[in-house]
Amino acid sequence: xxxxxxxxxxxxxxxxxxxxxxxxxxxxxxxxxxxxxxxxxxxxxxxxxxxxxxxxxxxxxxxxxxxxxxxxxxxxxxxxxxxxxxxxxxxxxxxxxxxxxxxxxxxxxxxxxxxxxxxxxxxxxxxxxxxxxxxxxxxxxxxxxxxxxxxxxxxxxxxxxxxxxxxxxxxxxxxxxxxxxxxxxxxxxxxxxxxxxxxxxxxxxxxxxxxxxxxxxxxxxxxxxxxxxxxxxxxxxxxxxxxxxxxxxxxxxxxxxxxxxxxxxxxxxxxxxxxxxxxxxxxxxxxxxxx
Numbered sequence: 001x002x003x004x005x006x007x008x009x010x011x012x013x014x015x016x017x018x019x020x021x022x023x024x025x026x027x028x029x030x031x032x033x034x035x036x037x038x039x040x041x042x043x044x045x046x047x048x049x050x051x052x053x054x055x056x057x058x059x060x061x062x063x064x065x066x067x068x069x070x071x072x073x074x075x076x077x078x079x080x081x082x083x084x085x086x087x088x089x090x091x092x093x094x095x096x097x098x099x100x101x102x103x104x105x106x107x108x109x110x111x112x113x114x115x116x117x118x119x120x121x122x123x124x125x126x127x128x129x130x131x132x133x134x135x136x137x138x139x140x141x142x143x144x145x146x147x148x149x150x151x152x153x154x155x156x157x158x159x160x161x162x163x164x165x166x167x168x169x170x171x172x173x174x175x176x177x178x179x180x181x182x183x184x185x186x187x188x189x190x191x192x193x194x195x196x197x198x199x200x201x202x203x204x205x206x207x208x209x210x211x212x213x214x215x216x217x218x219x220x221x222x223x224x225x226x227x228x229x230x231x232x233x234x235x236x237x238x239x240x241x242x243x244x245x246x247x248x249x250x251x252x253x254x255x256x257x258x259x260x261x262x263x264x265x266x267x268x269x270x271x272x273x274x275x276x277x278x279x280x281x282x283x284x285x286x287x288x289x290x291x
Contacts, residue, residue, distance in 0.1 A: 050087030
């Protein structure tokens with residue numbers, strides 16, 4: 001009788017020239033051990049399945065689902081399988097200057113990176129958001145701006161809850177910058193934009209701009225971009241462009257990606273939307289003819 005196939009260890013990595021401030025990895029069913037080492041980044045780790053034994057500054061911890069391991073820059077640590085059992089885990093490595101810029105928009109008088117309160121955090125909400133964020137980073141079909149949006153959301157929540165620092169509530173209203181963001185996105189919504197692209201056009205820090213926009217408009221810059229893409233998609237569909245053509249024009253990764261996104265915002269597929277518009281036109285013509 002043939003043996004059942006075994007799960008094989010594999011890893012996936014994320015690194016992008018457009019998002020140079022972040023790297024990540026996803027290791028499945030791994031028993032890989034590590035020598036003691038350090039990073040010059042802020043490293044956040046979670047275990048999706050199984051558990052990990054890790055040592056941080058000579059103190060031992062066991063990492064399980066719904067917990068986060070926080071490894072600050074230049075801290076000596078090692079991570080190994082617990083009880084020699086395989087585990088599936090995620091790691092996100094953030095450039096420390098990026099983290100400081102987020103913290104400067106959250107807290108008063110930030111002159112250096114603000115440490116977190118613990119090297120291990122049990123927080124189901126943050127665990128799930130970290131998992132969602134890294135899956136998005138590793139997914140080639142996710143827009144760059146969505147990846148950034150999730151990273152900001154995660155680290156804002158992480159720093160807000162676990163950094164001991166006075167919140168900064170002095171965010172000025174700046175309608176001129178908001179207008180520039182909206183216009184730039186509308187004119188360039190066919191592109192796979194990043195926050196850097198938009199912030200350079202407006203002339204401010206991307207972290208300040210992201211917070212200001214969400215505070216004033218009520219949705220993130222990424223969600224605004226996606227809305228603009230869908231609004232333009234509706235116009236193109238009414239001009240008899242096919243779904244696959246619209247997907248290509250607007251920078252979606254394939255037709256299925258476009259259709260699933262369109263449905264989230266319109267509550268109908270592109271074909272259903274076109275058919276309903278055609279029906280509406282026929283009804284109007286009928287009513288006008290019988291007035």
